[in-house]
Amino acid sequence: MGERRTIGQYLRAHARDQGDAEALVFEGESISYALLDRRASQVANGLRAMAMPTGSRVAYLGKNSAAYFEIWMGAIRAGMVMTPVNWRLAPPEIAYILADCRPALLVVDPELAARLDPAPSCPVLLTEAASDGDLYADWRDSQSEADPHHDGGYEDVALQLYTSGTTGNPNGAMLTNRSLLGLRDNVSQDALPGWFVWSSRDVALVAMPIFHISGSGWGLWALQHGAKAVVVREFDPHRVLDLLVEHRITKLMIVPTALRIMCDHPRAAQTDFSFLETICYGGSMIPLDLLQQAITIFGCGFAQMYGMTETAGTIAGLAPEDHDVRGNDRMASIGRALPGVDIRILDADGHVLPAGEVGEVAIRSPSNMAGYFGRPDSTAQTIDADGWLRTGDAARMDADGYVYLADRIKDMIITGGENVYPAEVEKAIISHPLVADVAVIGVPDSKWGEAVKAIVVPTQGAEPQPSEIIAWARKRIAAYKAPKSVDFQSDLPRNPSGKVLRRVLRDQYR
Incomplete structure (x- = not known):
């Protein structure tokens, strides 16, 4: 069984035992564990000087940065809760989250400050210098480096992430130290699957957005184990390829769509990636052609991760040994539960x-x-x-x-008394060579109750016919699951997290 340390205790231990080791690398700056520990104390002392109650939220509206992790570690050390805000949201959505969490402090990227409408009632600091506003680094460096030792306990909230809100306003999921660390604290290291094991020699690339658990959680896993986290402001295939080689990244978490962009980059096929051990992916299954291409280019193990904000991320996975370059039935699964x-x-x-x-x-x-x-x-x-x-x-x-x-569950279609799940139909249709994107919904039908409809985004320049899309689907799934009708659009409505808003599509046809 692992030791039940809190996030703050892990940081203190690494600062003591390997203080010179790199904790964070971001845009040319290297931050050691000793320096991260000191900066966390400075942030904590600055927050405590505001005389806000224990458990207050500290909000961050910005792209990925090392500063985010400094502020998070400092908030924990002050007994407060980090709350990153999705910077892709519109001003009313940002205003809703800030009104809901009522932060003691907001740190914001200058280019995003214009989205603060109305202006928040709490103090605001800027991550970078601008013509107007106080700078986060100046505020941090004016504080004492003495550790205030005001951390919360193992069951106290350390991170609050807002759900996507596909059916209404988002909810703030409260993740405790237990939520974020418990899967490794409650079982022995030997019991964990190999792809889920980390060590201090690992180097992780934090390329997913920090307002998602895939960004914050991935960075935390590195810091928990005394590993090195290389932070990318936002995903850019050219920059990511540079960093993979420069820092000899061992662990990468990425969504399949971003992986395809990397694989298609002209430099990828000419680069030696033998240092890369595992690519973890989530959000959707990996298409067989992409897996084949990625294995050829990267030559490492691939693991699918399944989880959600409310489970602090990964709780099940499909191990590398269950991936087959020729394809197999298990690759249609999300794998098995973690220990x-x-x-x-x-x-x-x-x-x-x-x-x-x-x-x-x-x-x-x-x-x-x-x-x-x-x-x-x-x-x-x-x-x-x-x-x-x-x-x-x-x-x-x-x-x-x-x-x-x-x-x-809420997207299930009941047609003629049969249950049809849109994702299964979408999987059949997306393999059509003239289909770039697809969403499937149920629409009212006098005969069937609901009828299956596909809304297709054709590939550039293509003009597929509804009949050929329907015939294609019927060859791959049961006839009752295949669409009864097909419409074409130039794009699909999505929320800021990239999820298709089937609710919006249903409203168009009802």
């Missing part, structure tokens, strides 16, 4: 379903959130008294524990 995680597939009444039947995924894990900030009713609807978190994902589980996602 210490329980997964059940439940029916509408909460009964456990047998292997092979589709129901809702429920998770009981040390990494589950403490709840939604200020939303006890929503929390109770999501996590029951026994600690089972209802994900809203529909899936089946096979006899070996591999979980195969179907779709979101």
Whole structure:
């Protein structure tokens, strides 16, 4: 069993034991663990001087940076909670989150300050110098370096991430030290799958946005283990390829769409990536052609990670050994639960379903959130008294524990008494060579109750016919699942996190 240290205790230990080792690298600046520890204390003392209550939120509206991790570590040391805000949001959405979390301090990139409408009531610091405004670094460096030792406990909230809000206003998921660290603290290192194991020799690239758990969590895993985290302001394939080689990155977390952009970069095929050990991906399954291309270029192990904001990220995974360059059935799954995680597939009444039947995924894990900030009713609807978190994902589980996602429960289509999951239909259609993107919804139908409709974005210059899309799908899935109609659009509505807003599409046809 691992030692149950808090995030703050991990940082202190690394500063003591390997203070000269690099903790963060960002745009030419290298920050050692000793320096990160001192800066965390400075931030903490500055926050405590504001005389705000323990548990107050500290908001960050900016792109990825080393400063974000300094502020987060300092907020923890002050007994406060880091709350990054999605910088892609519109001003009213940003205003909603700031009004909801009521931060004691907001740190913002200067180019994003114009989105603060109305202006927040808390003090505001700028990450970089601008014509107007106080600079975060000046404020930090004016504080004492003495450690205030005002950390919270293992069950106290350390990070608050806002959910995507596909059906309404986002909720603030409260993640404790247990949520963020518990999967490794509750099992021995030997029990963890190899792709999930970290050490101080690892070098991780933090390329996913820090307002997602894939960004903040990935960076934290590096800091937890005394590893080196190379932070990228935002994803750029040319810059990422440079950093992979320059820092000999061993671990990379990326979404498949970004991986394809990297693979298609003209420099990728001519670069030696033998130092890279594991590419972890999430958000969607990896297409076989992309896996084949990526293995040829990078030659490392690939692991799919499944999780959500409310589970502090990854709670299940498909290991490298389950990936086959020729393809296999298990590559259609998200893998199996990590040690210490329980997964059940439940029916509408909460009964456990047998292997092979589709129901809702429920998770009981040390990494589950403490709840939604200020939303006890929503929390109770999501996590029951026994600690089972209802994900809203529909899936089946096979006899070996591999979980195969179907779709979101709320997006399920009932046509002629049969359940159809849009993701399954989309997977069949997206393989068509003239289809660039697709979303599937149910539309009212006098005969079937609901009929399956596909909204297709053609590849550039292509003009596919609805009949050929329908015929293509019918060859790959059951006829009742195939679309009854196909419409074409130039793009699909998405939220700031990139998820297709099927709700918006349904509204267009209702």
